Amino acid sequence: MHQGTMKAWLESSHLYGSNATYIEEMYEAYQEDPQSVSEDWKTVFDNLPSVNGEAFGTPEVAHSKVRDYFRSLALESRGGTAARAADPELDAKQVKVLQLINAHRFRGHQNANLDPLELWKREAVAELNPAFHGLTAEDMSSEFNTGSFAFGGETMKLSDLVNALKTTYCGSIGAEYMHITDTDEKRWIQQRIEPSLGNGNYGKDVQTRILEGLNAAEGMEKYLGAKFPGAKRFSLEGGDSLVPMLREIIYRAGESSTKEVVIGMAHRGRLNVLVNVLGKRPGELFDEFAGKHAANGGSGDVKYHQGFSSDFETPAGLVHLALAFNPSHLEIVNPVVMGSVRARQDRRGCKDGSQVLPITIHGDSAIAGQGVVQETFNMSQTHGFKVGGSIRVVVNNQVGFTTSKQEDTRSTEYCTDIAKMVQAPIFHVNADDPEAVAFVAQLAVDYRNEFKRDVVIDLVCYRRHGHNEADEPSATQPLMYAKIKKHPTPRKIYADKLIAEQVIASDEAVAMVNGYRDGLDAGECVVKEWRQMEKYAVDWSPYLNRMWEEDYASTIDADKLKQLADRVALIPEGHVVQSRVAKIYKDRVAMANGEKLLDWGMAENLAYATILDDQKRVRITGQDSGRGTFFHRHAVLHEQKTASTFMPLRNLEGEQGPIDITDSVLSEASVLAFEYGYATAEPSGLTIWEAQFGDFANCAQVVIDQFLSSGEQKWGRLCGLTMLLPHGYEGQGPEHSSARLERFLQLCANHNMQVCVPSTPAQVYHMLRRQVVRPMRRPLVVMSPKSLLRHPLAVSSMDELANGTFQNVISEIDELDAKKVDRVVLCSGKVYYDLVDKRRKENIENVAIVRIEQLYPFPHEEMAKALADYQHVTDFVWCQEEPQNQGAWYCSQHHFRTAIPAGADLTYAGREASAAPACGYADLHMRQQEALIKDALNLGKAE
Ligand code: AMP
Numbered sequence: 001m002h003q004g005t006m007k008a009w010l011e012s013s014h015l016y017g018s019n020a021t022y023i024e025e026m027y028e029a030y031q032e033d034p035q036s037v038s039e040d041w042k043t044v045f046d047n048l049p050s051v052n053g054e055a056f057g058t059p060e061v062a063h064s065k066v067r068d069y070f071r072s073l074a075l076e077s078r079g080g081t082a083a084r085a086a087d088p089e090l091d092a093k094q095v096k097v098l099q100l101i102n103a104h105r106f107r108g109h110q111n112a113n114l115d116p117l118e119l120w121k122r123e124a125v126a127e128l129n130p131a132f133h134g135l136t137a138e139d140m141s142s143e144f145n146t147g148s149f150a151f152g153g154e155t156m157k158l159s160d161l162v163n164a165l166k167t168t169y170c171g172s173i174g175a176e177y178m179h180i181t182d183t184d185e186k187r188w189i190q191q192r193i194e195p196s197l198g199n200g201n202y203g204k205d206v207q208t209r210i211l212e213g214l215n216a217a218e219g220m221e222k223y224l225g226a227k228f229p230g231a232k233r234f235s236l237e238g239g240d241s242l243v244p245m246l247r248e249i250i251y252r253a254g255e256s257s258t259k260e261v262v263i264g265m266a267h268r269g270r271l272n273v274l275v276n277v278l279g280k281r282p283g284e285l286f287d288e289f290a291g292k293h294a295a296n297g298g299s300g301d302v303k304y305h306q307g308f309s310s311d312f313e314t315p316a317g318l319v320h321l322a323l324a325f326n327p328s329h330l331e332i333v334n335p336v337v338m339g340s341v342r343a344r345q346d347r348r349g350c351k352d353g354s355q356v357l358p359i360t361i362h363g364d365s366a367i368a369g370q371g372v373v374q375e376t377f378n379m380s381q382t383h384g385f386k387v388g389g390s391i392r393v394v395v396n397n398q399v400g401f402t403t404s405k406q407e408d409t410r411s412t413e414y415c416t417d418i419a420k421m422v423q424a425p426i427f428h429v430n431a432d433d434p435e436a437v438a439f440v441a442q443l444a445v446d447y448r449n450e451f452k453r454d455v456v457i458d459l460v461c462y463r464r465h466g467h468n469e470a471d472e473p474s475a476t477q478p479l480m481y482a483k484i485k486k487h488p489t490p491r492k493i494y495a496d497k498l499i500a501e502q503v504i505a506s507d508e509a510v511a512m513v514n515g516y517r518d519g520l521d522a523g524e525c526v527v528k529e530w531r532q533m534e535k536y537a538v539d540w541s542p543y544l545n546r547m548w549e550e551d552y553a554s555t556i557d558a559d560k561l562k563q564l565a566d567r568v569a570l571i572p573e574g575h576v577v578q579s580r581v582a583k584i585y586k587d588r589v590a591m592a593n594g595e596k597l598l599d600w601g602m603a604e605n606l607a608y609a610t611i612l613d614d615q616k617r618v619r620i621t622g623q624d625s626g627r628g629t630f631f632h633r634h635a636v637l638h639e640q641k642t643a644s645t646f647m648p649l650r651n652l653e654g655e656q657g658p659i660d661i662t663d664s665v666l667s668e669a670s671v672l673a674f675e676y677g678y679a680t681a682e683p684s685g686l687t688i689w690e691a692q693f694g695d696f697a698n699c700a701q702v703v704i705d706q707f708l709s710s711g712e713q714k715w716g717r718l719c720g721l722t723m724l725l726p727h728g729y730e731g732q733g734p735e736h737s738s739a740r741l742e743r744f745l746q747l748c749a750n751h752n753m754q755v756c757v758p759s760t761p762a763q764v765y766h767m768l769r770r771q772v773v774r775p776m777r778r779p780l781v782v783m784s785p786k787s788l789l790r791h792p793l794a795v796s797s798m799d800e801l802a803n804g805t806f807q808n809v810i811s812e813i814d815e816l817d818a819k820k821v822d823r824v825v826l827c828s829g830k831v832y833y834d835l836v837d838k839r840r841k842e843n844i845e846n847v848a849i850v851r852i853e854q855l856y857p858f859p860h861e862e863m864a865k866a867l868a869d870y871q872h873v874t875d876f877v878w879c880q881e882e883p884q885n886q887g888a889w890y891c892s893q894h895h896f897r898t899a900i901p902a903g904a905d906l907t908y909a910g911r912e913a914s915a916a917p918a919c920g921y922a923d924l925h926m927r928q929q930e931a932l933i934k935d936a937l938n939l940g941k942a943e
Pocket of ligand 1: 308309310321322323537538540679680681716717718719
């Protein structure tokens with residue numbers, strides 16, 4: 001407001017005469033929260049001029065100056081005469097009223113009626129009491145300005161205002177959002193909850209829909225309880241509103257053009273969601289309870305880990321639903337869901353995320369206790385991982401297995417406090433009030449779509465039975481369960497309410513219960529909106545039942561490769577790169593021109609280029625994936641003056657596939673899980689996760705164990721994710737040497753994944769291409785090199801790339817006379833170069849060296865070929881850099897033994913067994929390395 005306008009406004013205001021105390025208090029309230037004052041006053045304060053260079057609005061400016069300023073304005077406007085005196089007491093009260101409104105917005109949730117069992121012991125928040133603000137019983141009948149409170153008119157009787165505040169902020173919904181700094185967001189939320197006092201004012205159609213949801217939730221659990229007494233089903237009972245809530249979310253999402261919803265949830269209520277939301281046939285579930293299962297060759301999984309896919313008809317169109325498969329590790333499915341959602345959004349070209357909605361459902365103890373929740377929140381707005389916001393629902397049954405005391409489960413007031421790190425609004429809601437639940441469900445969808453950010457619904461409920469149905473919860477929670485036993489079910493409470501309000505007749509409610517039970521008896525789908533999936537967004541059939549040995553087209557036209565090499569080596573005019581990078585690119589130009597053999601970085605970039613040229617997608621994430629931890633990749637070029645970036649791989653000639661290379665957040669578990677989710681939803685391209693050092697994958701072990709290595713067997717879900725794990729013994733100490741090869745090999749069975757140790761640029765090129773060109777989609781675990789990236793012997797020709805293929809085994813390459821060979825050393829990875837170097841230096845002619853480039857699935861046929869000339873040899877050695885209890889020795893030894901001639905010996909040359917993966921002293925490392933090389937080449941031990 002400019003000064004003249006401000007004066008005019010002051011003159012017309014009932015505050016004309018500018019009561020100093022009032023303005024000062026108003027100003028204080030404004031400083032605490034600009035929205036606590038009316039829009040007019042906010043504009044005045046927002047536009048205060050500066051005093052001595054300091055903006056008025058800053059706390060540094062003395063309030064007296066503000067007061068004086070207004071006084072002078074008033075005097076001026078009255079032509080210098082004294083201002084009209086206002087009623088100072090009334091004006092002071094007005095400020096208190098605004099503070100009372102503000103207190104409800106900030107802290108109303110702390111006294112909201114959230115716990116259906118009424119067991120929560122919460123102290124009364126003094127600021128929510130009008131008396132705290134000096135507002136008396138007499139004031140209750142006075143009219144006050146309601147500031148920005150969005151209910152009613154500009155003024156209201158204080159008693160009405162207090163009632164409205166209590167209903168909005170201290171009823172069944174505890175809206176926690178004032179921690180958000182963005183004013184628009186806060187205003188938006190106020191505009192959504194205040195005008196209706198947090199009430200959806202639903203008509204009969206929605207009310208019936210809600211009751212149907214509760215009816216289904218309860219009916220299903222009771223049915224299962226009666227039919228399979230004592231069987232574990234992780235009943236939803238107590239949190240029954242989850243079912244109508246999810247259905248409302250889907251309806252609302254459908255209205256806002258969402259095409260897919262991906263859900264992640266743990267056990268609690270999962271069977272219920274499967275049957276009553278996703279539309280799994282109850283008959284199929286009953287068969288699973290009865291121990292029947294389809295003979296699909298996999299191990300299968302328990303029923304409460306199963307995922308499901310279906311289509312759901314909403315009035316606005318079909319919404320595809322996918323419930324992600326889930327292991328028992330709570331919360332780790334969250335980043336998997338986000339990755340799956342991102343893949344679907346990328347496929348649809350949906351940049352703002354609106355077409356695919358993620359919903360994650362958490363337990364109250366798990367959301368507070370599990371670190372991956374924080375990791376996933378941290379990813380939520382980052383460019384490589386954002387999905388346009390997610391809806392996070394907490395089934396807050398106030399107990400984690402047998403741990404229920406707040407001081408045992410968390411150090412925060414709410415289990416949802418972690419969400420404040422991304423300033424997500426949190427709607428706590430009493431699950432016994434399903435209309436309030438529906439209201440926040442719709443609000444959450446709208447908020448997510450409006451602001452593209454995470455939003456949390458804390459569904460405060462209880463757990464009618466124990467952790468599972470075989471448990472006796474009274475043993476550990478006697479008071480809570482005494483209360484639960486007497487507490488009516490959510491369906492009963494709501495049905496009684498609708499009957500009392502004459503929305504439905506009591507016989508209708510009974511008919512609903514019976515109708516649902518009949519539906520279960522029939523065993524057919526009970527979700528009326530369920531539709532058979534017409535077509536999958538992705539056709540997985542080309543990838544099903546494929547074998548790793550299948551032939552694939554590995555060669556590429558040499559001219560085409562040269563053309564791609566030129567583009568990969570191209571720095572655009574004027575894009576000045578750092579001098580070391582410039583040298584690397586200069587070398588790449590020479591490599592493209594055939595003047596230099598290709599190094600690792602060039603071959604790897606060329607692999608991506610060929611995949612992209614084939615219109616396929618490439619996605620690489622890792623902590624330093626643009627540059628490469630070891631300065632070899634340089635797929636993203638940083639201009640030195642402007643810091644702008646250029647990606648040669650995005651600028652190939654002609655049509656090409658999309659590529660994203662993202663330097664990830666500093667997390668392994670959530671990023672690997674995200675990429676697993678991505679790759680399980682997008683089979684066509686190459687998805688890579690790269691660890692900074694191989695052992696960083698330790699922090700993501702749950703993803704490796706529970707998803708990557710076993711997901712296909714348990715759930716029939718294919719995943720072609722590639723993991724690049726830098727590995728190699730180079731004296732860098734215990735933590736940066738080993739990618740723990742042994743752990744991956746130990747997980748190998750049923751051809752579940754591939755473990756490769758490529759040793760040349762051509763090998764990494766073909767290995768990456770094979771992962772896309774060959775239709776099999778299984779994880780590829782790569783022990784990728786560090787020093788080999790620049791090793792003078794680790795080079796390849798363009799011809800090897802154009803006309804070669806991935807060699808699972810590389811036979812002896814020196815021209816040895818096979819007949820003279822009396823020892824064959826088998827090895828993988830970097831140690832090969834140490835061996836061959838020493839052998840050449842020592843002119844040894846009787847020891848052949850064979851590299852096994854794929855340790856699993858073990859390449860028996862290629863090994864047979866590689867060893868064909870050495871059938872007379874009886875002395876075979878496995879040489880490795882890792883200590884004896886690590887590396888491939890124990891896990892792959894049986895394969896080596898079957899590969900060597902019958903009767904031949906297989907001995908070990910490597911480091912001694914060790915608790916640490918590697919030693920920390922460079923000189924000891926050198927001595928150990930020398931000893932194992934000498935040992936392998938039969939040169940005796942180093943002294
Ligand atoms: P979704 O879009 O995840 O609901 O998947 C739809 C259908 O595609 C599923 O019912 C499966 O038949 C198939 N499908 C999805 N993901 C995979 C996968 N990773 N591996 C094999 N089949 C899949």
